[in-house]
Amino acid sequence: MEQEIRTALVDHLSYSSVTQLARNPLMFKKTYILKIYSNVYSPSAVVGTAAHKFCEHLLKGETVSKATELGLDYINRLSDVAIEYGKTGSREKIIADYTKAITFYMQESPDWSKRNILSVESSLTKVIHDLDGNALSIPAKAKSDVIWQSTREETFAGHTFPMGSLFIEDHKFSRGAGADDTEDDGARIIQAMFNYHVVKEELGEEPVAILFRETKISQNKDGSPQCNYYVIKFDQRHDFETFYNLYNDVTRFLSQPEPIFLPNFQDMFDGKEALTVYRQNLITSDAPVVVKKTHEVRYAEPSFVPATVDKVENINLSPEEKIKSKLLEFGIASETHETFTNGSVVMYTLKVSRGVKMTKIGALEKDLAIALKAQTIRIQAPIMGTDLVGIEVPHERRDIIPFLLEGQPDEKLVSRGTLNLPIGMDVYGNTIAYDLRDMPHLLVAGSTGSGKSVFLNVALRAISTQMDASELNLVLIDPKRVELSQFKDLPHLAGQIIFDHDKAVKALSWLVSEMNDRYETLEGENYRNIKEYNEDHVEKMKYIVCVIDEFAELMLTKTKGETSFAELAIVRLSQKARAVGIHLILATQRPSVDVVTGLIKANLPTRVAFMTTSRTDSQVILDQNGAEELTGRGDMLFLHPQTRGLQRLQGFFA
Numbered sequence: 308m309e310q311e312i313r314t315a316l317v318d319h320l321s322y323s324s325v326t327q328l329a330r331n332p333l334m335f336k337k338t339y340i341l342k343i344y345s346n347v348y349s350p351s352a353v354v355g356t357a358a359h360k361f362c363e364h365l366l367k368g369e370t371v372s373k374a375t376e377l378g379l380d381y382i383n384r385l386s387d388v389a390i391e392y393g394k395t396g397s398r399e400k401i402i403a404d405y406t407k408a409i410t411f412y413m414q415e416s417p418d419w420s421k422r423n424i425l426s427v428e429s430s431l432t433k434v435i436h437d438l439d440g441n442a443l444s445i446p447a448k449a450k451s452d453v454i455w456q457s458t459r460e461e462t463f464a465g466h467t468f469p470m471g472s473l474f475i476e477d478h479k480f481s482r483g484a485g486a487d488d489t490e491d492d493g494a495r496i497i498q499a500m501f502n503y504h505v506v507k508e509e510l511g512e513e514p515v516a517i518l519f520r521e522t523k524i525s526q527n528k529d530g531s532p533q534c535n536y537y538v539i540k541f542d543q544r545h546d547f548e549t550f551y552n553l554y555n556d557v558t559r560f561l562s563q564p565e566p567i568f569l570p571n572f573q574d575m576f577d578g579k580e581a582l583t584v585y586r587q588n589l590i591t592s593d594a595p596v597v598v599k600k601t602h603e604v605r606y607a608e609p610s611f612v613p614a615t616v617d618k619v620e621n622i623n624l625s626p627e628e629k630i631k632s633k634l635l636e637f638g639i640a641s642e643t644h645e646t647f648t649n650g651s652v653v654m655y656t657l658k659v660s661r662g663v664k665m666t667k668i669g670a671l672e673k674d675l676a677i678a679l680k681a682q683t684i685r686i687q688a689p690i691m692g693t694d695l696v697g698i699e700v701p702h703e704r705r706d707i708i709p710f711l712l713e714g715q716p717d718e719k720l721v722s723r724g725t726l727n728l729p730i731g732m733d734v735y736g737n738t739i740a741y742d743l744r745d746m747p748h749l750l751v752a753g754s755t756g757s758g759k760s761v762f763l764n765v766a767l768r769a770i771s772t773q774m775d776a777s778e779l780n781l782v783l784i785d786p787k788r789v790e791l792s793q794f795k796d797l798p799h800l801a802g803q804i805i806f807d808h809d810k811a812v813k814a815l816s817w818l819v820s821e822m823n824d825r826y827e828t829l830e831g832e833n834y835r836n837i838k839e840y841n842e843d844h845v846e847k848m849k850y851i852v853c854v855i856d857e858f859a860e861l862m863l864t865k866t867k868g869e870t871s872f873a874e875l876a877i878v879r880l881s882q883k884a885r886a887v888g889i890h891l892i893l894a895t896q897r898p899s900v901d902v903v904t905g906l907i908k909a910n911l912p913t914r915v916a917f918m919t920t921s922r923t924d925s926q927v928i929l930d931q932n933g934a935e936e937l938t939g940r941g942d943m944l945f946l947h948p949q950t951r952g953l954q955r956l957q958g959f960f961a
Contacts, residue, residue, distance in 0.1 A: 315561045316340050319432050321448040322498040325557055333570035347389060350396040350404070351482070354524070357381045357401075358408040358480045359452065363428045366419060366453060378405060383692060387661065397658065398694055399644060404524050408480045411533035412522050425473075425510070426454040435504035437551050438544075444558045449505040452478045454514075463536040468515055475502045475517040482525050492539070495519060499539040500550035516540045626679055627655055630698060633678040637671060639663050644695060647734040650706040650957035651942040652685075652699045654734040659696055665689060668696055683936040691952040699734070699955060701938045708732050708941075710765045710959035720959075721773050726850065726890070728766050730915070730945055731956030739956060741947060743770070743852065743892075746913040747885035752898040752928045753917025758941035758958050759894055760790050762915065763856060765959050766892065767791075770852060771799050782818065782853040784811045786860035801851070811861055815876035818853060818889060822880060825887035837888035850888040853880075859895045859902040874904060881910035898927045914946045917958075929953065 317324065317339055328335040337343045348356075361378035365371065382401055390396070432448040453476040461468050468474075477498070499517040507513050519537040527533060539546075560566055624632065627643040634641050640660040647654045659668065665688040676684045679700055687697035710716060710729055719738050720729040726743035733739060743749065753759040770779065771794075780801040785791040788806045795804055805811050825837070825848065834840040841847045855861060861873050880891055893911065895902055898919065908930075916928040918937040925934035933944055933953060941958030 315445050315558065316566070317445065317561060319446045319448045320554065320557060322501045325497065325553065326494065328557060328560075331571035332568040336568040347391045348385070349391055350393065350401050353382060353385060353390060353401050354404045354408060355480045357405045358412070358522075359428070359478060361405075361409045362412065362452065362478055366424060366427045371413065375409060378409065387694070397644075399658075404482075407526075408522055408524050411524070412478075412480075415532060415534040421458055423456040423458055424453065425456060426451065428452060429454060429509075431505045431509050433505045433508035435508055438547055443551070443554055445554075445561070447501055447505055447554075449501040451475050451502055451506060454506060454510075463516075463518055464538045466516070466538050466540060472515045473506075473510070473512055475499075475506055475514050477502070477517060477519050479519060479521045480524060481521060482523070492537075495537065495539060496546050497550065497553070499541070500546065503541050514541060626653075626700065627657075629678045630655055630657065630675060633675055634659070634668075634671070637667070637674075639668065641696075647736070648702065649732050649734045649736065649955075650708045651702050651938055651940070652734060652955060652957075653702055654955075655698045655700070656690065656695045657698070658694060665696070683938070685933060685936045685955070705940065706957075707960050708957055710768070716769060716772055721769050723773055724778075725773050726770055726779075726852070727773060729769050729959050731941070731943060731958040733954055733956055739945070739954065741913075741949075743890050744850075744885070744888075745949075746890070746947070748881050748891040748911045748913065749893070750903065750908070750911040750914045750928070751892065751894040751917075752896070752903065752915070752919070752924070753934075753943075754896060754920050754924075754939075757917030757919075757937070757939050758943065759896070759917050760856075761941065761960060762917075762943075762958050763790065763854065763892070763894055764793075767794055767797075767854065771797055774799075774850065778847065778849060780849050780851045782814055782851060784814060784853070784855040784861070785857075786811070787857050790856045791854065808861065811855075812873055812876075814853075815873060815880075818851070818884070819876050819879055821851070822884045822887055822889055825889075826883075829887065836886040848888060850890070852890050852892065854892045854894075856894045857896060858893045859897040859899075862902050874907070878906045878910060881907065898924045900927055903927050912946075912948045916944045916946075918942060 324335065324339050327338065357378040360381050361374045364374040364377050369377070379402065382398070382405060387398075390398070390401075428450070430448070430450045432446050435443050435447045437443065453474075455474055455476065457468065457470055457472045457474065459470050461472065461474075502517055503514055517539050519539075520534060521537060522534045627646070631641050631643060641657045644656040644658060646656070668688045669686050672684060672686050675686070675698060676682070681700050683701065685699040687699070689695060690697045708731070710720065717729070717738070720740045721727055727740045728743050728746075728749070730739045730741060751759055751762060767781070771781070776798040779799050781794075781797060781799045782801050782805075783791045783794060784805045786806065786808065791804055794800070802814075805814055828848075829835070829837075829840060832840070834843075837848050837850070858877070877891065877893070880889060884890065891911070893907075914928055916925060916934040916937075918939045919925050919928070919934040922932045922935050925932050928934060929944060929946055931953075937943065941960065943956050943958055945954040945956050947954075
């Protein structure tokens, strides 16, 4: 009798497709036969995918910070329309859950250096065989998070395996019960079988078990492990027989000439796409359908706009409520999120309704200031890297953020052998410091009383603490004769503090000459920079930091020729001096275009703007408005080439 040869409707089977066929055949047809895919993800699915990307890049050799960044990048690249937020979801909650997931994962992560990793995030399609060696008709596809071989005896969930055992590991991230739950393991067994057969065909070796490593995102209050293992050993013959029976049943169904795909009526109309599939006559019926029309119900929209000004004054609204109310007056619905406070400002964050232009919110700056009874406010629309709007309001009670703790610099801000500059504290409570060698020069500007002098004071204290006189020289130029005098006894000084204009020009000339001499030394000995040179020499090349307070006096005093030379020297140093360990810190109260010239700005990308007297000054320093809205006394905007956009910081006090 001649055997009938049939063609299956799919080119492979997977754990996902088989379970979908069992649950909802119509949805199986939509996804795996018609190739109509849903592009909308639940928040939990987004968190899980981002966490998997973190694990993938981490196990492929990336640093924790880089792997974290790549996971966040996936979240941030998804548009709002691609996420089904539900009633309580938000992008901020997704990011928070992602952060918790990878934190718990890392806290209880094994030492992967002691495991032989064979594959990470491998997706394989193979013709698989049963225990008797018979090929199954439809190829199988499986994705394995990690395939690894033990280099020592391993124990998981009470199961001990000898050295050299081959494992498949699957990472799961959830809010619910962890891997030690008592739920039916049938679904896990099917997934395990797909992975076992595909890996066996690929490597020619039998895995001993699949490890479901489940990370619980919600914090266990009792201190129990956040990560648990659920182990399925590949030693139960009945698991294999069950899998082959299921596989053959599915194969027979999909090989029928006209298989009937029935819907699961509970979720058939869950979304527009499912309805579209149903309307395309994927299943048909001659039975008439009667639809009873119901009356239309109209709901009145609640109004948050007070009827009169008098009522507004009599209502004790919180700042968040005042912001929401004022935005509603202009037709902008919003939801308030977290509130952050640093020494100088309070930042209220909110999410506005879709379809609202950020420029429209930015134009309401003065209206919101009046509503909050604030002299000035600053609006970030949006906060960089989020879909939130930030409204910064001056703090009623100004807090001082000390640089010195019990007479000593904060250890988080200084590091021996570096040129770390403590910048300030952001609105989230993070202390910010950057190495001057990476900046590599700094422009500081602000009006009288803004905090510029205190900033320079802290910077010099920090620099002189981190390097001794054998490693660092300081060149201090102070035309005003008052700000830098307190450092006259520092052993790091390369001569006396310079107050005279002519001596300042000579000092700049010496720095240019020193820079050229150092380049000749490096070139002659085939070194690229001071770091490489110092690593190979006992007698080190000293770092030099030149601080010029009120360099406007230097630029505008004396003759035109002398001023031109000063500018030329500063530009040459800012362009070339980094590689030979010479760095500039320039400060001024007068950030006019004839002081902070285009050439100087182009070579000083790192800038600190304290309060300015006008928007024009802010534009000169930062190339944008904002500094004119600052509140003084250390309140600043910080621009660094490594960061996106401006940071609002409160400067340290020493």
